[in-house]
Amino acid sequence: MRTPAITPVITLVFLLTGPALAIDLENGQDINDVCAGCHGEFGQGGGDSEYPRLAGMPAEFIAKQLHLFRDRSRPNMAMVEYIDERQMPDEDIRDVSHYLAGITLKTKLPPVDENAPDFDAYARLKASKQLMQIPRAEGDVERGEQLYRKECGSCHGDQGWGDNEKAVPQLAGQFTDYLWRQVEKYRNKVRIHDETDPDYELLNDFRDDQLKDIFAYLSIVDD
Numbered sequence: 001m002r003t004p005a006i007t008p009v010i011t012l013v014f015l016l017t018g019p020a021l022a023i024d025l026e027n028g029q030d031i032n033d034v035c036a037g038c039h040g041e042f043g044q045g046g047g048d049s050e051y052p053r054l055a056g057m058p059a060e061f062i063a064k065q066l067h068l069f070r071d072r073s074r075p076n077m078a079m080v081e082y083i084d085e086r087q088m089p090d091e092d093i094r095d096v097s098h099y100l101a102g103i104t105l106k107t108k109l110p111p112v113d114e115n116a117p118d119f120d121a122y123a124r125l126k127a128s129k130q131l132m133q134i135p136r137a138e139g140d141v142e143r144g145e146q147l148y149r150k151e152c153g154s155c156h157g158d159q160g161w162g163d164n165e166k167a168v169p170q171l172a173g174q175f176t177d178y179l180w181r182q183v184e185k186y187r188n189k190v191r192i193h194d195e196t197d198p199d200y201e202l203l204n205d206f207r208d209d210q211l212k213d214i215f216a217y218l219s220i221v222d223d
């Protein structure tokens with residue numbers, strides 16, 4: 001009779017490996033308490049575009065950036081103390097990435113009458129924090145849309161909402177100033193834009209006025 005002896009072994013192996021395989025969104029939410037100090041409770045970002053929006057970003061992209069921060073391959077002084085091996089094991093990276101990816105921010109608030117007797121100013125303020133509304137950036141939106149579709153859409157998605165499988169970030173819904181800062185980082189090879197061709201910085205092929213138009217287009221996608 002050998003089978004009964006195997007069962008506890010299988011149970012033990014399952015206990016050790018099983019939970020680690022399942023995504024734990026509650027754990028992700030707990031970890032997000034720390035991130036919220038900078039990126040906001042709903043991953044809405046802020047600090048005058050210092051802290052990028054994370055809500056709704058493809059989970060694979062968030063996870064990839066956290067690994068790059070942890071490996072010190074992408075510099076981030078602000079996050080350095082939150083992202084060492086001890087603070088952020090792989091499972092935590094996975095959980096918080098999925099938690100943030102699962103947050104959907106509204107693009108519009110329903111109209112309300114602020115003079116109505118049942119108007120709840122606090123609820124309104126809270127709802128406004130969960131809003132994704134990028135201020136319209138200057139530039140030629142039409143030219144930007146054409147350029148975007150031709151040069152960026154194949155990777156960043158039809159309307160700039162990113163691509164989870166390929167770990168490509170959403171550009172629509174992201175602060176324009178934040179995007180510009182990243183352009184500089186790619187151009188200076190502080191970040192690698194396309195890992196399949198690390199030596200080629202594709203944004204170097206675009207003039208600032210072209211990127212300006214692309215970002216103008218991206219800033220109206222959430223209107």
Ligand code: HEC
Nearest residue numbers: 034035037038050051052062065066076078079082096169
């Ligand atoms: C002390 C402030 C601070 C805290 C806390 C913080 N971050 Fe950040 N994070 C930043 C800053 C600043 C940047 C932008 C860095 C840059 O400009 O390249 C950033 C960038 C990121 C990015 C890259 C986004 C993109 O589109 O490029 C991700 C992903 C991210 N943070 C996730 C997290 C998560 C998850 C946590 C919690 C575990 C967290 N951050 C905690 C300040 C913070």
Ligand code: HEC
Nearest residue numbers: 151152155156167168169179182183191192193194206214
């Ligand atoms: C070959 C696919 C590809 C193309 C084409 C492409 N991108 Fe990207 N882009 C990526 C990937 C992948 C990342 C994330 C790379 C990383 O890990 O830093 C990225 C990141 C970015 C970021 C940083 C966003 C953030 O939140 O950190 C900006 C800005 C950006 N791309 C702009 C553009 C623009 C503008 C175009 C068109 C002119 C473009 N990209 C074309 C694949 C592409």
